[in-house]
Amino acid sequence: MEEAVLRALTPAVIGVLVRRGVDFATAEDAVQDALVEAVRVWPTDPPRDPKGWLVAVSWRKFLDAARADTSRRRREVLVEAEPAPGPGEPVDDTLALYFLCAHPSLTSASAVALTLRAVGGLTTRQIAQAYLVPESTMAQRISRAKRTVAGVRFNQPGDVATVLRVLYLVFNEGYSGDVDLAAEAIRLTRQLTARIRHEEVAGLLALMLLHHARRAARTAAGGRLVPLAEQDRSLWDTRLIAEGVQVLQNALARDRLGEYQAQAAIAALHADARTTEETDWVQIVEWYDELVRLTDNPVARLNRAVAVGEADGARAGLAALAGLDHGLPRYSAVAAHLHERAGDLATAARLYAEAARSAPSLPERDHLTRQAARLNLALRR
Amino acid sequence: MAKYLLLKHYRGGPTPLTDVPMDKWTPEEISAHVQYMHDFAARLEDTGEFVDAQAVSPEGTFVRYDGEGRPPVTDGPFAETKDLIAGWMVIDVESYERALELAGELSAAPGVGGKPLHEWLEVRPFLTAPPTIAE
Numbered sequence: 047m048e049e050a051v052l053r054a055l056t057p058a059v060i061g062v063l064v065r066r067g068v069d070f071a072t073a074e075d076a077v078q079d080a081l082v083e084a085v086r087v088w089p090t091d092p093p094r095d096p097k098g099w100l101v102a103v104s105w106r107k108f109l110d111a112a113r114a115d116t117s118r119r120r121r122e123v124l125v126e127a128e129p130a131p132g133p134g135e136p137v138d139d140t141l142a143l144y145f146l147c148a149h150p151s152l153t154s155a156s157a158v159a160l161t162l163r164a165v166g167g168l169t170t171r172q173i174a175q176a177y178l179v180p181e182s183t184m185a186q187r188i189s190r191a192k193r194t195v196a197g198v199r200f201n202q203p204g205d206v207a208t209v210l211r212v213l214y215l216v217f218n219e220g221y222s223g224d225v226d227l228a229a230e231a232i233r234l235t236r237q238l239t240a241r242i243r244h245e246e247v248a249g250l251l252a253l254m255l256l257h258h259a260r261r262a263a264r265t266a267a268g269g270r271l272v273p274l275a276e277q278d279r280s281l282w283d284t285r286l287i288a289e290g291v292q293v294l295q296n297a298l299a300r301d302r303l304g305e306y307q308a309q310a311a312i313a314a315l316h317a318d319a320r321t322t323e324e325t326d327w328v329q330i331v332e333w334y335d336e337l338v339r340l341t342d343n344p345v346a347r348l349n350r351a352v353a354v355g356e357a358d359g360a361r362a363g364l365a366a367l368a369g370l371d372h373g374l375p376r377y378s379a380v381a382a383h384l385h386e387r388a389g390d391l392a393t394a395a396r397l398y399a400e401a402a403r404s405a406p407s408l409p410e411r412d413h414l415t416r417q418a419a420r421l422n423l424a425l426r427r
Numbered sequence: 428m429a430k431y432l433l434l435k436h437y438r439g440g441p442t443p444l445t446d447v448p449m450d451k452w453t454p455e456e457i458s459a460h461v462q463y464m465h466d467f468a469a470r471l472e473d474t475g476e477f478v479d480a481q482a483v484s485p486e487g488t489f490v491r492y493d494g495e496g497r498p499p500v501t502d503g504p505f506a507e508t509k510d511l512i513a514g515w516m517v518i519d520v521e522s523y524e525r526a527l528e529l530a531g532e533l534s535a536a537p538g539v540g541g542k543p544l545h546e547w548l549e550v551r552p553f554l555t556a557p558p559t560i561a562e
């Protein structure tokens with residue numbers, strides 16, 4: 047059985063234990079232990095009913111832990127005292143877990159870690175590796191997060207927006223170590239779309255699929271960044287693009303626009319262009335206008351300026367930059383790009399070098415330094 | 428095995444042999460340099476000597492405690508500090524000689540014209556836990 051299939055069962059099994067009256071933190075620990083055992087046992091002895099097996103083993107792990115625990119009596123009382131869940135729960139277990147793990151009382155780092163463990167079924171070690179922190183640090187972060195949400199009622203609807211933010215953060219972390227966080231974020235978002243009919247959940251899934259489709263084209267040898275305009279579009283994953291576009295169209299048809307749908311629409315327009323020159327920049331500007339209207343996010347305004355520069359010329363792009371805070375991340379890089387398009391290579395080179403100094407990542411810094419170098423070389427000739 | 432820190436500085440240390448800022452190189456020279464650094468780290472992973480490599484932003488702030496109930500005092504950034512760390516690599520190697528050898532190789536990363544940069548790197552041994560058998 048594939049690991050992903052096993053992990054997909056995680057939230058439902060936690061839900062079963064919670065319904066039997068086990069508190070969330072204890073249930074989550076028991077299911078982790080059962081997952082570890084499944085990874086060990088299943089390859090040689092696959093169960094006929096994987097979920098039933100996981101429930102049974104998790105329950106046994108819980109009982110073992112409860113027996114070993116010094117506060118055993120208190121727990122047993124608790125199990126009996128917990129009222130049986132009433133009929134007609136407002137949300138299903140898996141959905142309830144998404145809400146709980148993204149609870150607004152959690153910091154984003156804690157919400158991300160808890161989601162990956164309780165909803166994603168990843169081990170603490172895998173999560174720690176993915177975020178480049180020691181396993182003990184991640185274990186501590188997760189147990190503190192569980193204490194924070196200990197008082198939250200389990201089967202209660204939460205705010206979809208906080209869940210989407212957590213999934214977005216996981217996706218953007220990209221790829222480091224054994225776990226492909228982008229793929230995991232897509233899996234969790236896809237699973238969420240099956241549980242809740244919400245146009246922004248679909249919008250986020252579309253956004254992820256459309257960006258994931260470009261992954262192979264985004265970096266070259268040695269981790270070198272390849273900007274969108276220079277990507278080899280034959281490397282784009284057409285299957286993911288088709289799915290992303292389909293998911294987006296279904297979401298847009300419901301006529302309740304949100305920021306993820308708007309961002310996905312921009313990504314879809316890029317995906318639609320077979321060459322950079324065929325890009326429909328006028329429509330992209332329109333979508334940025336929507337995005338700015340929806341979020342009033344300065345980063346959206348910054349990206350809009352790039353699109354305006356392509357649609358209406360570099361001068362218009364520079365005009366669209368006016369009034370934006372120069373301290374915004376990537377402001378200098380955008381300004382450099384627009385000055386180059388406007389023919390002012392000296393200013394562009396200076397701004398690229400400035401952007402390189404404040405770049406938030408090494409690949410971006412190398413890329414921006416190369417851009418400055420390219421222009422300085424042209425100026426010397 | 429012993430751990431060593433190979434420190435790369437933006438500024439500070441002995442006078443550099445060449446001092447052409449990177450944005451005055453050609454894009455190909457930059458790519459070759461970046462590739463060399465990647466390959467170097469990958470090779471040390473293969474030999475089991477790599478521990479960690481990080482780069483840090485040139486902009487930093489000095490911070491200190493300012494007394495009970497008061498926010499910490501900050502100072503800087505200082506544009507003209509004499510010494511400025513750019514990044515580091517931590518290696519775990521058999522001997523000090525091996526640490527010097529690797530630092531030498533790292534310093535040979537190509538620069539302008541594909542020629543070795545001869546960049547000064549600082550090698551600092553880690554202080555370790557005390558040994559179990561001390562006499």
